Amino acid sequence: MKLNTKIIHAGVAPDPGTGAIMTPIFQTSTFVQTGPNQHKGYDYSRAGNPTRTALEKSLAALENAQHGLAFSSGVAATETVIKLLKPGDEVIAANDMYGGTYRLFSKIWEDYGIRFIYTNTSHTENVAKAVTDKTKLIWIETPTNPLMNITDIAAVAAIAKKAGALLCVDNTFASPYLQNPIDQGADIVMHSATKYLGGHSDVVMGALMFNGDALRERLFFIQKSSGAVPGPMDCFLVLRGIKTLHVRMQRHCENGEKIARFLAAHDKIKKVYWCGFQDNPGYAVAQKQMRGFGGMMSFELKDDSVAAATKVLTSTKVIALAESLGGVESLINHPATMTHASIPREERIKYGLSDSLIRLSIGIEDAADLIADLEQALA
Ligand SMILES: *Cc1c(COP(=O)(O)O)cnc(C)c1O
DSSP states (O other), X not given: OOHXXXXXXXXXXXXXXXXXXXXXOOOOSBOOOSBTTBOSSOSBTTTOOHHHHHHHHHHHHHTTOSEEEEEXXXXXXXXXXXXXXXXXXXXXXXXXXXXXXXXXXXXXXXXXXXXXXXXXXXXHHHHHHHOOTTEEEEEEESSOTTTOXXXXXXXXXXXXXXXXXXXXXXXXXXXXXXXXXXXXXXXXEEEETTTTTTXXXXXXOEEEEEOOHHHHHHHHHHHHHHOOOOOHHHHHHHHHHHTTHHHHHHHHHHHHHHHHHHHHTOTXXXXXXXXXXXXXXXXXXXXXXXXXXXSEEEEEESSOSHHHHHHHHTXXXXXXXXXXXXXXXXXXXXXXXXXXXXXXXXXXXXTTOOTTOEEEEOOSSOHHHHHHHHHHHHO
């Protein structure tokens, strides 16, 4: 089945009891049993719920994986992967990944004896050099937030395989429509379903997709034991969001390209970070492993100051100033004072996150309105 058809149909079958074409919201904590431990596959909604099962099957299909698991947030999904590890184990992680992932690793799991080695994974030789006999997991994100750096998934998968470590790819920015890391050799794909999968800025959720029954046993055991599961209503919302993933992503890509080209030609702008530009260092790899370049981008002003950036950020009228991304509406954000404010300025600038850097999540509005909005805000 092709992706556009899987997006609509995978995991979802008409309700056998009523014929309802949409998966019902099974808003129940428990299930009546005909005898002790005799039930229809569900005994308690932390362990399993039919609305969640439909979503998990759909999630697996989107990433060409055998299994999918849904969690109460993206970071809960991430934490579930870390719980596969033991004290003394080492993780090689990207040095410019999502701030919440870095916080979870460095401020929580480091204290439990897991060691995290951060490196620039865009240069895969850095990953190979960081491998030791204790490396159990490699964690990458591509494209990254907010500089749209690209890492070669297949090259890192080869390093992981040789090291006997798992490779987990945070595929939130690309979405399954643009990139399928398991096809490139990754072991686990992680999503913040809060973003493109949900797609409507109305739900917080996370997901893991992977192959192998043994890995499913371990991850499912952690999911039900730790309990960071999403409720049935949220599962319904993400199931519904997924049904339009392909048409939304097509428009995100079209609008993204138009706005990236508009910004690059603007005389107040110094640089635009978008992985579809040929002079982007990751362009060749992005072309190899992605089916499009998406609607995420950042740009720097020639007047590289927080004040100049603030002026732009507070002047847009259609584009809303907010954290998060991947919804139908366009959002603008200032990494230096918002998403990346916890990084000391010196270190932030070293990573290329300058004072005036502005991130855009381009939505699916009319591109002409978005361009006009940016034009007047930059003026
Ligand atoms: C938002 C996000 C997360 C965290 O997901 P939540 O759903 O907010 O917990 C992880 N990775 C990336 C790339 C994100 O954008």
